[in-house]
Amino acid sequence: xxxxxxxxxxxxxxxxGPRLLRSVSLRLDRxxxxxxxxESGAGKSMIGKAVLGILPRSAEVVEGxxxxxxxxxxxxxxxxxxxxxxxxxxxxxxxxxxxxNPSHRIGPQITDRLVDxxxxxxxxxxxxALELLAEVNISAPARVMRNYPHELSGGMRQRILIAxxxxxxxxxxIADEPTTALDVTVQKQILKIIAGMQARHGTALLFVxxxxxxxxxxxxxxxxxxxxxxxxxxxxxxxxxxxxxxxxAALLAATPKYTDPEGSLMPVGPEVLxxxxxxxxxxxxxxxxx
Amino acid sequence: MDLLARFxxxxxxxxxxxxxxxxxxxxxxxxxxxxxxxxxxxxxxxxADIVRLKALYGLDKSIPQQFVIWFWGVLHGDFxxxxxxxxxxxxxxxxxxxxxxxxxxxxxVMAILIGGASALTAVRFRxxxxxxxxxxxxxxxxxxxxxxxxLLLIIFFGVLIPLFSISGRISPDLQxxxxxxxxxxxxxxxxxxxxxxxxxxxxxxxxxxxxxxxAAIIGQLLKQSLKETMELDYVTLARTxxxxxxxxxxxxxxxNAILPTLTLTGVQFTFLIGGTVIVERxxxxxxxxxxxxxxxxxxxxxxxxxxxxxxxxxxxAVNLVVDLTYAALNPRLRHA
Numbered sequence: 001x002x003x004x005x006x007x008x009x010x011x012x013x014x015x016x017g018p019r020l021l022r023s024v025s026l027r028l029d030r031x032x033x034x035x036x037x038x039e040s041g042a043g044k045s046m047i048g049k050a051v052l053g054i055l056p057r058s059a060e061v062v063e064g065x066x067x068x069x070x071x072x073x074x075x076x077x078x079x080x081x082x083x084x085x086x087x088x089x090x091x092x093x094x095x096x097x098x099x100x101n102p103s104h105r106i107g108p109q110i111t112d113r114l115v116d117x118x119x120x121x122x123x124x125x126x127x128x129a130l131e132l133l134a135e136v137n138i139s140a141p142a143r144v145m146r147n148y149p150h151e152l153s154g155g156m157r158q159r160i161l162i163a164x165x166x167x168x169x170x171x172x173x174i175a176d177e178p179t180t181a182l183d184v185t186v187q188k189q190i191l192k193i194i195a196g197m198q199a200r201h202g203t204a205l206l207f208v209x210x211x212x213x214x215x216x217x218x219x220x221x222x223x224x225x226x227x228x229x230x231x232x233x234x235x236x237x238x239x240x241x242x243x244x245x246x247x248x249a250a251l252l253a254a255t256p257k258y259t260d261p262e263g264s265l266m267p268v269g270p271e272v273l274x275x276x277x278x279x280x281x282x283x284x285x286x287x288x289x290x
Numbered sequence: 291m292d293l294l295a296r297f298x299x300x301x302x303x304x305x306x307x308x309x310x311x312x313x314x315x316x317x318x319x320x321x322x323x324x325x326x327x328x329x330x331x332x333x334x335x336x337x338a339d340i341v342r343l344k345a346l347y348g349l350d351k352s353i354p355q356q357f358v359i360w361f362w363g364v365l366h367g368d369f370x371x372x373x374x375x376x377x378x379x380x381x382x383x384x385x386x387x388x389x390x391x392x393x394x395x396x397x398x399v400m401a402i403l404i405g406g407a408s409a410l411t412a413v414r415f416r417x418x419x420x421x422x423x424x425x426x427x428x429x430x431x432x433x434x435x436x437x438x439x440x441l442l443l444i445i446f447f448g449v450l451i452p453l454f455s456i457s458g459r460i461s462p463d464l465q466x467x468x469x470x471x472x473x474x475x476x477x478x479x480x481x482x483x484x485x486x487x488x489x490x491x492x493x494x495x496x497x498x499x500x501x502x503x504x505a506a507i508i509g510q511l512l513k514q515s516l517k518e519t520m521e522l523d524y525v526t527l528a529r530t531x532x533x534x535x536x537x538x539x540x541x542x543x544x545x546n547a548i549l550p551t552l553t554l555t556g557v558q559f560t561f562l563i564g565g566t567v568i569v570e571r572x573x574x575x576x577x578x579x580x581x582x583x584x585x586x587x588x589x590x591x592x593x594x595x596x597x598x599x600x601x602x603x604x605x606x607a608v609n610l611v612v613d614l615t616y617a618a619l620n621p622r623l624r625h626a
Contacts, residue, residue, distance in 0.1 A: 052530045057417065079534065086532020098523040103545045103621055113531040148621045161527075 002070040003027045004171055004204050005051065010064030011287070012043075012050055012228075020046050020059060022229040022283050030171060033198060033205040035215035035236070037251070038225035044208045045094075046228070048174040051206070053085050069171070086117050090165040092175040092194070096157035096182070100149035107145035110164045118168055132163035135200075136193050155186040159193060166197055173198075174206045179214070191218065212255050216240060224248045227280045247276045300613075304606045311602040312364070312595070316357050319591050325349070326373045326589040347373065360595070369599075370592035374584070379596035383578065387600060388471035389459055390570070390577035393500070394563050396474075396493050400501035401562070402555070405508025412509070413516040413539055424509070431506035436565040440499035440572045447495055455492045457574040464488050496573040500565050504558050511554055515547040522546075549620060556612030560605045 005028040012021040021043045028034050036044040049055050051066055053073070065072045068088050073081050093099040100109055110132065111125035120128075126145070133141035136159040149157060158178065165173050175194060179187040195218050198205050207219055215222050215236060222239060224232040224247070232245040243249040250268040327343050344350045348359060360370060369379035412424040434442070448456035455461065460473060466485055470476050474493070477485040519525060520543050528542045567579035574580070578597060585593040 054526050054529050082529075082534065083532050085530065089530070091527060091530045093523055093527055095523060099527050101524040101528075101542055101546070103619070112528075116537075117532040150622050 003067070004030045004032075004069060005206070006065075006067040007047070007051070008065045008067070010047075010050060010066060011062045012046055012055065012059050013062045014059055019062070019284070019287070020228050021050070022227065022280065023064070023287065024225075024228070024230050026223050026230065026233060028172070028204050028206060031202045031204055032221065033207060033219045035219035035222035036206060036208045036225065037210060037212060037215060037222055039210065041227075042225040043228035044210075044225050045176050047225075048091070048176050048206060048208055051085075051172075052089060052091055052174060053081055054091075083117070086113065087168070088170055089172040089174065090168065090170040092158075092162055092165045092173060092178045094177045094180055096154050096161055099161055100157055102149055104148075105145065106147050106149065106152070106160055110145075110160065110167055113164075113168050128167060129163070132167055133160070135166075135197065136160070136163045137189075138163075154182055155190065158182060158186075158190050162190070162193060162197060166201055166203065169201065170203065172204045172206065174208070176208045177210070179211075180209075194218070212252060224251065226276050229280050229283060231276065231279075246272050300610065304610070307606060308599065308602055312361065312599060313357070315595055315598040316360065317353060319589075319594050320353050320356070324589050326591055329589050330373070360592075364599075369596045372585075372590055372593040374588040374590045374593070379592050382581065382593065383596045383600050385471055386576065386578040386581050389473070389575065390563075390566050390579060391604075392472060392474045393493060393497055393570070393575060393577055394559075394566055396497040397500035397504070397562055398555075398559055400497055401504035401508055404501065404505035406512065408505070408509040409512035409516060410539060410544075412513045413520065413543075414536060416517060416520075424513075428506040428509050431502045432510070434503070436499050436503055436562075437568045437572055439502050440496065440569050443495040443499055444572075454494045455488075456495065457492075459489065459492050459576045460485070461488050461492075492573075492575070496566075496569050496575055499569050499572075500562050504555070504562050507558055508551055508555055512547065512551040515550050516543055519543040519547040545619065549616060552616060552619070553612060556608055559608055563601065563604055563608075 005026075007024055007026050010021055010024045011019050013019045024043075024047060026034070026047075036047060038044045046055070046059070050061060051068070051073075055061070061074060064074075066074055068084065071084065073084060076084060100106070107126065107129060110129040111120075111122070114120040114125035114128065115122055129145060130141045133144060138144050138156065138159055144152065144156070144160070152160070162178070178194060179190050182190060191214060194205075197203070198218075205218075207215070209215060219236050221233075221235050223230050224245065226247055232239070232243065232248050234244055238244075239248065240252070243252055247268065250266075250272045254266050254268055256265060326347070327340055327349065330343065331339060341350070348356055351359070363370060367380065369383070371377065372379050372382055375382060408424050408428065412421045415421055431439075444456050447454045464485060466473075466477070466480075466482060468476055474486065474489050477483070477489060516539065520539070522543075525538060525542045528538050533541065566577060567582050569575075570577045570579040571583050578600065582594070582597045584590075585597060
């Protein structure tokens with residue numbers, strides 16, 4: 001069976017600059033939830049951006065393929081690529097405070113894709129939006145549809161963005177650190193809502209996060225990244241039992257434990273970092289030779 | 291705050307502004323050298339003649355006294371009588387105002403169309419040669435002042451390729467019996483499109499000369515804020531939904547990016563109206579600005595005062611319109 005998303009040997013680089021993603025490969029099946037973990041700057045968000053076709057203008061794909069339902073989207077003409085991505089995938093963005101357009105009401109921001117891209121009737125799209133808002137536990141969906149973003153709280157806005165991502169029943173949703181910008185108390189609710197929505201709709205989820213706790217709760221598989229290179233690609237259960245890479249083990253050890261609140265934090269040791277950096281450098285040398 | 295209260299406060303502050311303008315212009319035209327009496331009398335007039343004429347126009351009294359008399363009249367709708375034209379100032383000003391309003395509005399429309407189109411094109415093709423080309427053109431449009439544009443346009447479209455009329459407001463042989471001074475609007479309402487075309491042909495060059503510097507400002511500022519807006523998260527999110535770049539610019543970015551440009555356009559539009567004075571002169575366009583130059587040359591004090599007050603009223607009205615539009619476009623301001 002073809003995978004929903006298959007990334008093969010993807011390298012993204014700054015124009016005339018260093019690589020941000022180093023020959024990344026990963027696979028996501030229908031309904032699978034995969035975590036993408038790593039430190040800030042490890043390139044985990046960059047993978048999501050490449051899949052969604054929203055790489056910053058300063059970066060470009062220099063090698064590799066991104067197969068979405070079996071078609072390499074990188075070879076499609078821009079208009080067709082946009083439509084294909086819009087139909088198959090959706091994004092739950094990181095910061096709900098900046099991800100809604102301040103001068104449009106909430107309603108149209110949920111229904112726009114249904115009406116403009118998928119050609120639904122407005123009434124049908126609005127009924128669907130109301131349903132989705134109720135599903136993410138918004139108590140007065142009809143009123144919220146008429147609100148402007150600045151009238152709503154951050155948690156509320158993130159729920160709206162989640163509802164909006166699920167609106168067109170995409171096969172793939174990329175959640176780009178969807179709880180990072182939120183209050184700790186709200187984070188848990190949002191995580192629960194995303195997990196619940198994912199389970200009900202059977203959507204495949206690429207969950208970008210630096211929080212291994214989140215991964216253990218939501219994901220089935222995960223990829224560990226360092227400096228744009230996938231160090232380990234494994235099942236969540238195996239990972240927490242026996243991480244396959246020294247860096248992964250150090251990362252896991254560095255996670256603060258609720259069971260030991262007084263314990264001091266364990267940074268990733270310098271010898272581990274040196275080893276992983278050597279691995280990255282070796283990959284770069286090899287890449288330049290090809 | 292309640293809308294009515296806001297409006298009343300605005301009206302009150304406008305009245306104070308206009309009063310200040312009246313005081314300043316009244317004083318300044320009387321303090322600067324040169325006086326209307328000297329302009330009116332033939333050489334060799336006797337001192338007695340001068341005294342008699344000064345008394346006739348009330349110029350023998352002190353400036354504060356003159357001001358009180360004049361201001362009392364203004365409050366009753368009497369702006370005095372023009373010294374050089376010997377007609378009531380109010381009628382003269384209102385007779386010329388429509389011509390200037392039509393010209394300035396046409397220039398504003400041109401500036402918004404040219405500036406808006408150049409900004410949208412530059413953003414759509416940002417990072418390419420097209421953007422560079424538009425930047426260069428904007429730089430040129432901005433660094434050449436309106437009257438110089440007027441001269442350049444006369445050379446191009448008046449002399450080299452005589453497409454448009456270079457002087458006046460309408461061809462003398464086309465005099466329709468206009469009911470109002472708003473020739474352009476009236477010709478459209480009366481379905482006399484031949485007259486409309488003739489008026490537009492006369493208006494084209496002065497309006498374009500006034501519009502180009504403003505178009506460059508609008509183009510540069512709108513391009514800049516559009517480019518910044520295009521990097522924001524909600525624009526990126528819209529891209530993932532499948533919208534084309536053009537749709538994203540128009541639908542997501544434009545409305546949010548336009549606010550700073552709107553404010554500046556309001557301010558710059560008042561400069562444009564100021565520019566009508568010299569551009570109307572250049573094209574012998576029968577407007578308020580052209581009359582202002584005559585009034586200054588003739589030291590026609592009541593007429594200068596009337597024209598300046600009229601310009602001041604226009605400026606404050608423009609600012610009011612800008613504020614109201616701003617509130618209409620930005621939902622965050624509506625409840626504030």
